[in-house]
Amino acid sequence: MTYVLRRLVTQLIPVLFLASILIFASVRLIPGDPVAGAIGDAMGNTDPEVYQKLKEELGLNKPMYEQYWIWLGRIFSGDFGQSLTGLPVTKILWNAIPASVELAGLAIIIGFTLGLTMGVLAAVNRGGFFDWFAALWTGWNIGVPSFVAGLVYLIVFSVWLDLTPVSGRVPLTEDPLEALKHLALPALALGGIVAANISRFTRQSLLDTLSEDYIRTARSKGLSNGAVIVRHALRPSLIPVVTIMGLELASILSGTLVIETVFTWPGLGRALINAVNNRDYTVIQATTILLVFVFVVVNLIVDLVYVGLDPRIRIGQSAES
């Protein structure tokens, strides 16, 4: 518990603070004026008075440091500001977060379950059918960009086979079956990449472990192959895989940007893409800082999981002690 608190104080807060500065500054380094983008159009000319008035309304006429402190102060009171779309940013986030949680959640389940299963089967049947199939699956998911894979899934499963809807979301709480139909393809596209990476690492890690002396000892004791794998090989093999899982969680967060766009999924990724296109500073800032927060917390959880997997690892202790 002390370790968790220390991590939160020494890492989470400083990281978020530094990230907030970087995000705030980098958003303003993106070329293009949000006010001009909001009220101008390709054919016309914006009236200078109109431009100035809207800039003042949005608080973009103030010095940058002042804008930053105002923004930071508002965050602490739960106010992420006003979007260029006219809505409060909190409302946009509030609408988008459940969608992203659903998508990321199912993608994680698919990715981890499928990845671990295929990795273990491929290692155990090295050179066999499962190994070959896993290699094919991995090649597809890693080699083909997610937006291409997404479109292929849409055409095959939605248009040709008419099994799933093409776009949109039904909340899980409203109609679970319909919600899963909507979720299936984006989660498969997103989770497939994760599964491919985890499968590769699991296979390799398990093969390495299976060649260890203690495994030979276990076999020489007369243990069955299954017992050797489950009792002795799998657990130590999972330590590097857990590290990868932590990273894969981050890749899921970034993957939502593409997948949510292709599948018209109304989550944080799509909100961020739309905001970048429209130079909607407040939405970009809020979404990005939220993603940073999730990433830091996930890293902490991964560190805690290590302890459960390897008793030799003790958290909160230096190497010397």
Next chain:
Amino acid sequence: MRERNRIIVERNYWSRMKRQRLSRRNLLRASARAGVGAAGLALVGCGDDDDDQPAIAQAQQQQAQQQQQAMQQEQQAEQQAVQQEQQEQPAQQAEQQQQQQQAAVAQAQQSDRTDSQGNVIQTGGVFKRAAASQLTLIRFPWNSAGNNGTIDPTGYMYNCLTQYGGVQLTETANRFWEYSNPDWEIKPDVAASWETPDNQTWVFNIKPNVVFHDGRAFVAADAAHSYEAIRDPGVSGGGSPAHNLGKVIAGAEAIDDVTMRLDLAEPRGFTGALTAYVRMGHPETTGSTTAPALDVARNEEAVLIGTGPWRFDTDSYDPNTGWRLAPFSEGHMGAPNMDEITYTIFSDADAIGIALEAGDIDSHNGIPFNNPETIDRLTASDEHWGWAGTSLGGQIFRFAIDVEPTTDPRARHGVWRMVDQERVVRDYFGPYDDAGRLFFQRGSQGYLEDLDRPNYDPAEGAKLLDAAGVGAGSVLTASTLPIRPYAPALAQLLQAELSTLDIELELEPTEYNVMIEKQQAGDFGNFLIGFGNWIRPESAALAMVMQDALHGEGNAKRGGDASNPIPVRERPYMDNYFDWLDMIVDVQTGNHEDSEAYWRSFNEKFHEVMFAQAIARQRGAEFYTNRVHVPDPGPTTPNPQTIWLEQT
């Protein structure tokens, strides 16, 4: 053009029976009923005519027994049918669907309404449309709309004074429909009639039964407010087409509740677009604020209020998802045929095509698809109707005329002749785009094929450039938009052509939002490539030409001051300004000649006046699922009142 599927309502009993599926349940039920009927007939037909009471009593007793037996048979049959129902769920669902469809048809028959194509109108259903991702409340309020995507929802929500066929000049070819208003007639919308006491005054009589979505009566003062408001850049966004149209207005005034006077700044032929383009808004939601929609969104009490048959559901708006329009049955146009219109925001054009193919959406709001194969599939589909082909929109190549050396028209024409338009179109636009130059598209009145040919002629270009003093060692600058692949490709081709003359072309790849700033400031070098549509396919095209002809701001400014543009009429090459203006007015009002010489003259003037040249006519596509019936298509959006959905 493939003929769209239509529901056929047979009034003939046998043809209807023939189409019905004969299920076991129906068979058993029919047998039982036949048994009852036969028993009844036997009793009636076989009975004596005398008044023998015992015989009657016996007959009645027999009849009762037979009826009881028949009822038992029917009950058994029903029970069997129920058991079968449980075993045959899919069949039952299909039957239910069939029954629902028949009920919908029957309901429509009762209402006895048919559309202009003779189809019985059905009511109900949700019309699902796709929208572009950039759509935000700040961009689609009322009259500050800047592009066709934004015009769409407001087209359902608002009325104008008139409906004018002139804006459909460009809609003649490659469309599913023909002119809905081919005689250029100006039809009433909320204005019942109008007159012109002099050549600068128009007086409109407003229909007395028009009401806003909040229930308040629409009066002439509201119409006057709408015209005054579009003149205010703080309301209409400054650069919007409506605002630019409004520059010809000197003032608008309500004489009484049903009469409004519109004063023009100078004598002018009737500006049809001005009355068919400016939407009538509620003063409380079109107030003189910087961005009315921003205020609407901030103020939960306020909504976008118009007089059209659909009202905006503010609560449904999510910039990440979409929004819905609810029917406004209390309006002067009556209840629309559908229950709801939903808009789903798509970030990806290809995803829109796939959603349409899968039936997730019914139409796509004129958003062009990136992938020609999607258009091919939709064209071949039996479940969709619509059109695909070239349309008026053009990707432009816009010159600055106040930056050396393109101040000289010969330099501009010289550069333009170095552009291998056909190659760019072939390589980057695909089979649906034309390498045309004309304002008019094929099949329309003003189209002349010989003038439409691309004018790639490097030798002639070199001569013109030399005559303008642009020779070896000269430097030209251009901004390009890399997100449109043809733009850098075209720029590089041009760079290669000019390098053969030892003319350097410096390119500045520019991001979209930066390009907006550059264009507004007139700071894009000698020309820009790939930014802004020349004229958009769904817009009031001639109104846009008029706007450019009158004002033409943005690419010529006095002393480098973007806020001080040089009007077109004062530009050096514009020695026939009023002739040109007259021609535009004549074409708009339908008072034009219809000879080849006339259109040749119009097109040549147009090329001279416009400081932007089209690279290609943009690929356009508009498809609907077969369940959508658009009997009276309009220039910008399907008619919000007459569109209806087939119930399945």
